Amino acid sequence: MDIVTQSEQETINLGMAIGSALHSGDVLALHGDLGAGKTHFVQGIARGMGIDANVVSPTFTILNFYEHDIPLQHFDFYRLEEEYELDDLGFDDYITSGVTVIEWSEKFSDRLPDDALHITIKKTSLTGRVFQFQFIGDRWLQVEKEVQKYAISH
Known part of the structure; x- marks a missing residue:
């Protein structure tokens, strides 16, 4: 499914629609x-x-953690070089709870859950x-419904 946004605000709004359906x-x-x-979308x-x-953006910190009822863990793999660095961060512990969003996830794609939602932004x-x-x-059925609703309303 492809969705087009024409402004930063539309990108943020698309993220909001998705965020409301995450678990x-x-x-x-x-x-x-x-x-x-990517960062506007995560906002x-x-x-x-x-x-x-x-x-x-967590480009220099690798992880920004936002405490909430369901915490948001915002990773950026851009500056990571070796897979062991994920172990040093305790990455596998993070992805079992909260919502985890990963920028530059392709660097260590074998560490992602099989059912991760992949989103390519062009x-x-x-x-x-x-x-x-x-x-x-x-x-992802509820998230997909939210994306479809967003598409219809824009």
């Missing part, structure tokens, strides 16, 4: 070049989950983006 244990694997809008996910913290213009969703398994 503890959900893992979202984000794919996209630098500047594709929307956080808002949709009811988190009003200032969500920023930049089409200065503010235009195409989001490609790969829903695997029944766990």
Whole structure:
């Protein structure tokens, strides 16, 4: 399923729609070049989950943790070089609870759950983006419905 956004706000709004349907244990694997809008999308996910913290890219910290009823764990694998670094972070413990969103997830794709939601973001213009969703398994039915509702209303 492909969804087009034409502005930062639309990208955030799409994230909000998805965030409202996420459950503890959900893992979202984000794919996209630098500047594709991954962090804006995660800002929307956080808002949709009811988190009003200032969500920023974890490029230099590797992980930003946002405490909430269902916590948000925002990883960025960009600066990681070796798989053992995930073990040092306790990565496998994080993905069993809370919502985990991973930027540059392709660097260690074999460490992702089989049913992770893969989202590829492609930049089409200065503010235009195409989001490609790969829903695997029944766990994503509610999220898929929210994405469809978003598509119909925009």
